[in-house]
Amino acid sequence: MVMNIYIKTMTEDDDREVVANACMSIADIIKDYSYMALEPYMSWLVDATLTLLREESACQQLENGSDIDDEDDTEHDEILMDAVSDLLPAFAKSMGYHFAPIFAKLFEPLMKFAKASRPPQDRTMVVACLAEVAQDMGAPIASYIDRLMPLVLKELASPSATNRRNAAFCAGELAKNGGETTLKYYNDILRGLYPLFGESEPDDAVRDNAAGAVARMIMVHPQSIPLNQVLPVFLRVLPLKEDHEESMAVYNCVSMLVLSSNPQILSHVPELVNIFAQVLVSPAETPEVKAQVGGAFSHLLSVYGQEMQPLLSNLPPAHANALAAFAPNS
Known part of the structure; x- marks a missing residue:
């Protein structure tokens, strides 16, 4: 019953804060219960999410003005869209690779927020969302790599630390889950990550996420990484300083290289x-x-x-x- 009220609120309530809270509550419910509990509501929930991503819900109409139809209108509420974009990773976590057909419907409306004309916080919202979807949806993300990689590579050089951090995390998850499709981007990713390891990077969390990305790349395709060049740079930033969510990926990678007696790491x-x-x-x-x-x-x-x-x-x-x-x- 409560799901019905929340989903109705998403499209029909005209208060953005109320809608954002409804989205957050739904994301929490999805995390707490299995997909089975969610299934009866799924098509309605996906439609409501689409309406919000297209900025066509009741609370978004008031702001946009009914006669303004500028697709690049950047006047939307950040808190609301952050809450909406948190639904996609929640779906992916609960459904795994079964999320793929639903993600296909939501992808284009989501990518509208990644356009160059959008503010930086919109672009990083998209990149963070994509990273978490890739992490939990897994292999189906491969078919989006060619669309996503140019955005992620550009975001690695963003003036905003949050944008760089999310881009580094996303690059690693795309490399880990994108299969062979990502291999052709390995050099570009390494080139984009390199400055994040240096003295010129002021943010420890950005550096930790760059280390996490390199670790994931090594784990899936060790033969595609010039370890003799990469390891000295990678090891120099360890131990991790701030984002310990990256610890498992990073130390798993280091341990794997040690346990396989990789000659590059043994030096x-x-x-x-x-x-x-x-x-x-x-x-x-x-x-x-x-x-x-x-x-x-x-x-x-x-x-x-x-x-x-x-x-x-x-x-x-x-x-x-x-x-x-x-x-x-x-």
């Missing part, structure tokens, strides 16, 4: 020991991430044995003790 053992120690003592990292890093450290010990001793004795005691917990019992 960085001193840096790895230092990074692993900092991750293990960090209160911001999860036990899962620490176990991953501990396993990689344990592998280094089994490969290098006593040669590791000088590296460990140079560490602060707390760091050395954190690593010692993962040493195989001698």
